Amino acid sequence: MMDRIQGTDGIRRPVALSTDPRVAGLTPQAAFLERGFITEQFCELYAYAYVSGLGGSTVAPAALRRDKSGSGSGSDGRALEIVVGWDPRDPAGDYTGAVVRGIRKAGATAVVLDIAPTPSVALYLVWRGAIAALMVTASHNFRDQNGIKIFHGPHALKLFPDDDRALTRRVLALDFATDVASRPETGDRVDAGDEARDVFVGFHLEPRNSWLTDGHDFGEFPLVVDAANGAMSGVAAEVFRRLHRGPVTEVNCDTESGDVNRKSGVADLEGVPAIKRGDLRFAEHRAVQLVFDQKGKAAVFDADGDRFYRLDYDQETDTILVLSGDETAVHQARHLAPPRKGTLYINTVESDLNAAIASRELGYTPLLTGVGDKWVLRQAADHPERYGIGSEETGHNISRGELTTRAGEAASVFLGNGLKSALNTFASTRGLTPAEAHRPFPPGFKRTFYVYYTKKERLAADSEVFLDVRKVIENECAKNRDEDNGSGRTAMQGRPEEPDMLYLAVLHADGTQRAGIFVRNSGTEEKTGVNVRGPLEDADDLLRIGAAAAVYLAGAMKDQDHPMARAEKAVLEALANGPLTEEQLPIPQGVHRERLVEEMANKARVIRLGADGYERTELGLRMLEARS
Numbered sequence: 001m002m003d004r005i006q007g008t009d010g011i012r013r014p015v016a017l018s019t020d021p022r023v024a025g026l027t028p029q030a031a032f033l034e035r036g037f038i039t040e041q042f043c044e045l046y047a048y049a050y051v052s053g054l055g056g057s058t059v060a061p062a063a064l065r066r067d068k069s070g071s072g073s074g075s076d077g078r079a080l081e082i083v084v085g086w087d088p089r090d091p092a093g094d095y096t097g098a099v100v101r102g103i104r105k106a107g108a109t110a111v112v113l114d115i116a117p118t119p120s121v122a123l124y125l126v127w128r129g130a131i132a133a134l135m136v137t138a139s140h141n142f143r144d145q146n147g148i149k150i151f152h153g154p155h156a157l158k159l160f161p162d163d164d165r166a167l168t169r170r171v172l173a174l175d176f177a178t179d180v181a182s183r184p185e186t187g188d189r190v191d192a193g194d195e196a197r198d199v200f201v202g203f204h205l206e207p208r209n210s211w212l213t214d215g216h217d218f219g220e221f222p223l224v225v226d227a228a229n230g231a232m233s234g235v236a237a238e239v240f241r242r243l244h245r246g247p248v249t250e251v252n253c254d255t256e257s258g259d260v261n262r263k264s265g266v267a268d269l270e271g272v273p274a275i276k277r278g279d280l281r282f283a284e285h286r287a288v289q290l291v292f293d294q295k296g297k298a299a300v301f302d303a304d305g306d307r308f309y310r311l312d313y314d315q316e317t318d319t320i321l322v323l324s325g326d327e328t329a330v331h332q333a334r335h336l337a338p339p340r341k342g343t344l345y346i347n348t349v350e351s352d353l354n355a356a357i358a359s360r361e362l363g364y365t366p367l368l369t370g371v372g373d374k375w376v377l378r379q380a381a382d383h384p385e386r387y388g389i390g391s392e393e394t395g396h397n398i399s400r401g402e403l404t405t406r407a408g409e410a411a412s413v414f415l416g417n418g419l420k421s422a423l424n425t426f427a428s429t430r431g432l433t434p435a436e437a438h439r440p441f442p443p444g445f446k447r448t449f450y451v452y453y454t455k456k457e458r459l460a461a462d463s464e465v466f467l468d469v470r471k472v473i474e475n476e477c478a479k480n481r482d483e484d485n486g487s488g489r490t491a492m493q494g495r496p497e498e499p500d501m502l503y504l505a506v507l508h509a510d511g512t513q514r515a516g517i518f519v520r521n522s523g524t525e526e527k528t529g530v531n532v533r534g535p536l537e538d539a540d541d542l543l544r545i546g547a548a549a550a551v552y553l554a555g556a557m558k559d560q561d562h563p564m565a566r567a568e569k570a571v572l573e574a575l576a577n578g579p580l581t582e583e584q585l586p587i588p589q590g591v592h593r594e595r596l597v598e599e600m601a602n603k604a605r606v607i608r609l610g611a612d613g614y615e616r617t618e619l620g621l622r623m624l625e626a627r628s
Contacts, residue, residue, distance in 0.1 A: 002033060005171065006164040008372040008523025011046065012138050012147030013038040017094060028176050036526075038146055040098040041176055046148060047102025047134060048180050049170045051082055054131065079188065080108040083125045085116035085196075086136035087231040087303045088255040089143045096136045099148065103134070104187035105180060114193040115255055117231040117305030118149065119417035120200040122156040124192070126413050127199050127405050129154065137231070137304040140267040141525060142595045143260050149304075156415060157381055158374035161497075197235065204239045204419055208402045211335065211427035212243060218426040220246040222296030224311075226287035227253045228265025230303030236419050240299070243423070249294070251286045260303035262594070266395050267302060268602065269309050271448060274438075275320040280609045281602055287311065291320055299422040306373070307395035308418035310425055312434035321438040326355040328425040329391030330362075330440040332399060335428035337362045339388050346379050346390035348372070349495070349503065349518055350448075353533050355391075358441030364388055370497030371520065373398060373416040380414035387414065393446070397421035445539040449530040449550035450604045451623070453565035454557040456521040459528060461500050465556045472552045473504055473517055476545040487514070506534065514538070517545060519553070526564070527603075528553055547619055555626035567591045568600060571607065572616055572624040579613035 005011060016023050016037040023031035028042035082103045086096045103110040111130060113121060118135045125133040131153050138145040150159050159167065174180060207213045223244055227233040233253035241248045252264035261267055263284040275282055282288040291298045291311050298311035310323040323331075326347070333345055345359035346367045356366035365386075369375035376390035376398050390398040401413045401420060429437045458465045474490055481488035487509040495501055498520060506515040515534025522529060530549040532542035559565050570586045587593045597614070600607045606620030616624075 004164045005168045010149040015146045040094045043095045044098040044102040047099045051106035081130040082108045083111045083130045083133035085113035085121040089258045089260045091258040104185035105183040109188040111190045113196045119415045124196040140302040210423045217245045222294035224290045224298035225250045226300040229254045229260045232301045232305040265302045266309045301418045306416040308421045314434040325391045325393045325395045326352045331428040333389045343388040350393045352444045354444040370495045446533045449546045450527045451553045452527045453562040454528045455559045551622045554623035575616040579615045581613040
């Protein structure tokens with residue numbers, strides 16, 4: 001039995017209806033585990049397993065335990081309320097409807113928000129005093145995927161590994177036909193979308209949450225709001241129009257087609273510090289092109305609205321500068337400085353190492369966590385009085401918010417909230433030029449090498465692959481080691497949050513950290529990453545080390561039978577004879593063409609788009625050779 005079916009943040013997979021030939025006849029669990037698909041049956045099963053298990057120690061933390069009768073009511077006899085919302089990627093409602101059914105079959109009341117950003121779902125959970133919330137989303141992933149995030153009341157914390165394991169055991173032990181499909185929907189349904197939207201908008205209009213005080217505003221610059229055709233559509237633009245003096249243009253706000261994150265949103269911007277005019281990668285990214293046209297700024301979100309990047313047009317260089325989670329978090333930390341002694345600045349191992357150094361210089365106590373905003377939220381819950389700013393480089397920023405609940409009680413809330421981060425970033429950078437805003441601290445070097453369609457189980461702690469990739473990295477690092485003064489040594493650093501992550505610190509002669517290199521499986525996508533972080537002067541060496549590790553993983557971990565992996569190999573082989581247009585690439589029917597090209601070109605960087613079409617990169621050739 002699998003120990004834990006969840007990734008970094010809940011479950012996430014490509015979707016297929018249970019009648020699809022690829023999964024027809026399989027149980028929901030077999031479709032998930034053996035074929036890698038989330039079906040509508042699995043969504044119903046997962047929601048039922050979670051909600052029906054809230055009564056015992058199998059799933060719920062002590063604060064959420066109730067009677068074990070399975071009646072869907074608490075110890076006071078009232079029905080449990082489960083808030084549920086989703087992004088627009090499922091316009092037919094096949095998967096979202098299944099989640100609602102699962103909640104109601106467990107005897108609980110489904111408080112339905114319909115399309116709503118993830119932070120709105122979590123905020124409404126706290127405001128209403130519900131027991132938990134489910135958000136149906138695959139976040140920044142392509143529309144062919146979906147998933148479920150879970151929040152525990154009363155503080156909207158996410159599931160941690162022990163909770164995941166307990167829920168996994170429950171999910172795998174259930175029989176869908178007898179335990180779920182045949183059950184009646186005894187729980188009620190309450191539609192609360194309008195009320196939740198009012199709570200969400202009102203929360204951001206309060207000066208203590210927007211950080212706009214004494215009649216200040218953001219300025220008069222043209223502002224583009226990119227909702228990634230997701231759940232922030234209409235909502236973020238409304239808030240900005242009420243707080244910003246300049247013109248606000250909303251793009252990528254189609255909630256009817258389900259076409260989330262396509263040539264829009266934050267996912268295309270990861271790892272991109274600046275965009276030059278004419279960059280072919282962003283020729284169809286409407287927010288980027290509009291910022292060039294308007295010579296303004298943009299607030300860019302992902303499909304479920306918990307991530308935010310900012311774009312600034314720099315007239316001096318005719319370039320768009322990209323502010324990721326590291327830059328926006330340091331701006332927010334500076335705005336709140338000077339902090340009280342011991343105030344925490346929390347970021348994850350993915351961040352630029354210099355961001356933590358900058359926070360220390362501002363008077364914060366930096367604290368490093370594993371990947372996932374749930375670990376930042378955990379620190380907020382454990383140290384609410386010491387909490388300052390928390391962030392992930394990928395755009396999850398978390399600052400304290402203040403809310404008056406439906407019961408009239410004051411509550412401090414900590415949420416991964418792209419809209420609050422956007423407002424706070426614009427408030428923190430008033431009066432700065434684009435170049436000044438782009439560099440709130442001297443940047444270090446960071447790059448992630450992705451290997452897609454891997455057998456992730458091969459990277460378990462102390463496995464053959466784990467030990468061998470460590471040797472590859474250590475051997476490459478040894479080429480730069482100074483044996484006379486001891487600099488360049490590597491030291492293994494374990495992360496209890498992620499025991500299967502390999503983290504090697506490269507040390508100065510005095511034992512302090514100079515760089516970091518870590519290898520981990522993505523918890524949200526079908527990939528394994530080699531991440532290198534360090535000073536700019538080490539960029540060439542870090543690129544060499546990262547590439548060597550990625551090439552090894554391409555040979556050791558690639559799932560050769562995965563349809564996407566086979567198509568990837570066919571494309572790389574075909575490009576040996578010269579460039580091909582996207583239409584000429586030999587991608588078989590049934591493979592998601594646009595996702596494959598995006599992942600090969602802009603994520604794994606094994607191909608690149610040139611004037612005559614796509615061509616193979618040197619890294620692509622090395623990875624292809626490693627697979628043979």
